[in-house]
Amino acid sequence: MISPVLPTYNRAPLAFTSGAGSWLTAEDGSRYLDLGAGIAVNALGHAHPALVEALTAQAQNLWHVSNLYRIPEQERLAQALVDRTFADTVFFTNSGTEAAELAIKMARKYWYDRGEQRREILTFEGAFHGRSTGAIAAAGSEKMVKGFGPLMPGFRQLPWGDHDALRAAITRDAAAVMIEPIQGEGGIRTLPDACLKGLRDLCDATGTLIIFDEVQCGVGRTGKLFAHEWAGVSPDIMMVAKGIGGGFPLGAVLATENAASGMVAGTHGSTYGGNPLGCAVGARVLDLIDDAFLEAVSQKAAQFRQGLEGLIASHPAIFESVRGQGLMLGLKCKVAPTEVVKAAYAQHLLTVPAADNVLRLLPALNIPGSDITEALARLDRAAAALAA
Numbered sequence: 001m002i003s004p005v006l007p008t009y010n011r012a013p014l015a016f017t018s019g020a021g022s023w024l025t026a027e028d029g030s031r032y033l034d035l036g037a038g039i040a041v042n043a044l045g046h047a048h049p050a051l052v053e054a055l056t057a058q059a060q061n062l063w064h065v066s067n068l069y070r071i072p073e074q075e076r077l078a079q080a081l082v083d084r085t086f087a088d089t090v091f092f093t094n095s096g097t098e099a100a101e102l103a104i105k106m107a108r109k110y111w112y113d114r115g116e117q118r119r120e121i122l123t124f125e126g127a128f129h130g131r132s133t134g135a136i137a138a139a140g141s142e143k144m145v146k147g148f149g150p151l152m153p154g155f156r157q158l159p160w161g162d163h164d165a166l167r168a169a170i171t172r173d174a175a176a177v178m179i180e181p182i183q184g185e186g187g188i189r190t191l192p193d194a195c196l197k198g199l200r201d202l203c204d205a206t207g208t209l210i211i212f213d214e215v216q217c218g219v220g221r222t223g224k225l226f227a228h229e230w231a232g233v234s235p236d237i238m239m240v241a242k243g244i245g246g247g248f249p250l251g252a253v254l255a256t257e258n259a260a261s262g263m264v265a266g267t268h269g270s271t272y273g274g275n276p277l278g279c280a281v282g283a284r285v286l287d288l289i290d291d292a293f294l295e296a297v298s299q300k301a302a303q304f305r306q307g308l309e310g311l312i313a314s315h316p317a318i319f320e321s322v323r324g325q326g327l328m329l330g331l332k333c334k335v336a337p338t339e340v341v342k343a344a345y346a347q348h349l350l351t352v353p354a355a356d357n358v359l360r361l362l363p364a365l366n367i368p369g370s371d372i373t374e375a376l377a378r379l380d381r382a383a384a385a386l387a388a
Contacts, residue, residue, distance in 0.1 A: 015027050016032070019034070019042075022046075033350065033371060034046070043244075046364075048246065048366075051246050051247070064272065064275045067270065067271075067273065073279035073283065077282050078090040078092070080283060086234035089256075089257060090253070091252065091255075092270070093273045096213075096242060097131060097135055099252060100239055104134050104178075106262065110259055113261065120175055122158055122166075125159055126356070127140075128180075128186060129180075129213055137153075176208060182217040184354065187357070188358055196233050197232070212226075214228070214240055216328070219285070221243060223327075230325070237255045237256075239251070243285070246281055247281075250278040296366075298326065300369065300372060304329060311331075314380065318387055328362060330359065330360055347381050
């Protein structure tokens with residue numbers, strides 16, 4: 001049977017009917033241990049009771065009214081985000097891609113209102129900011145942009161980790177720098193804290209805005225609410241999605257009052273963004289990811305990383321190194337990561353490939369220690385099967 005779904009994904013021959021915690025149940029009743037979490041989306045696992053309760057309660061009252069009116073659920077979530085971050089203001093979207101579009105608009109409008117022709121946004125090789133025309137232009141890789149031209153102008157891609165190129169590019173002509181503190185699709189590549197601090201200093205010296213893309217690395221994934229907190233710096237604008245909705249489609253752009261000053265009535269909008277359903281769930285996610293929860297993430301990450309180091313030692317022909325922070329981990333492979341993904345399927349384990357020959361491990365942030373132990377055992381069997 002030919003699927004009526006547009007074939008833009010190479011989908012695995014798996015379909016799931018239910019989930020609970022870190023486990024999914026397939027159509028045939030078999031259970032899979034999920035280390036992908038919907039690509040870092042299901043921050044609290046599948047069907048977390050508190051999120052089910054929040055969604056059900058809101059669904060019985062109000063789903064959608066549009067942004068023509070005040071939405072109290074939206075205001076409560078925005079206030080919670082402002083209280084826990086650098087931001088003064090929040091705009092809600094339905095996805096990370098939509099957040100990227102607003103972040104780009106916000107940065108350019110900021111300089112337009114000041115009468116300065118600062119339009120260029122600096123980005124980095126290996127970046128992923130979504131799949132809209134603006135987001136692919138920002139990333140700039142051939143894989144992302146081939147066949148989709150003409151591209152939106154005004155972006156310049158810099159080599160990852162090239163400090164000289166960065167210093168030369170950040171001038172008083174640059175509008176903003178857009179960067180992921182940890183590249184996800186790019187292969188779990190972490191920007192060192194010193195580099196984030198240096199980037200902030202460079203931008204402060206020239207007035208350039210900083211946009212942090214924390215769509216994948218944010219909302220507790222690194223053991224802090226947002227990854228940039230480890231470096232002790234703050235952005236001017238930040239993109240958030242994935243984990244903030246715990247599985248419900250939800251994104252946001254957070255900004256300082258200064259950076260957002262150009263976004264007045266009529267400059268941006270969203271029909272569904274900030275709807276009562278999404279914001280009710282997002283508020284519950286944020287309630288649950290408190291300081292004690294974040295400390296537990298760091299503890300689980302230490303257990304997982306130690307086990308992965310053991311796997312590398314046991315399978316040197318398959319694995320090379322471990323990278324990442326918190327529960328955003330990557331295994332650098334000596335074989336194609338897609339082969340490891342397939343071998344893991346045979347062990348009823350779900351993982352996610354990435355660029356730079358990396359296997360991504362993005363479990364639910366509340367994964368029990370016993371499930372981490374089981375995941376390591378299944379990865380061990382998968383690697384042994386590949387090596388045989």
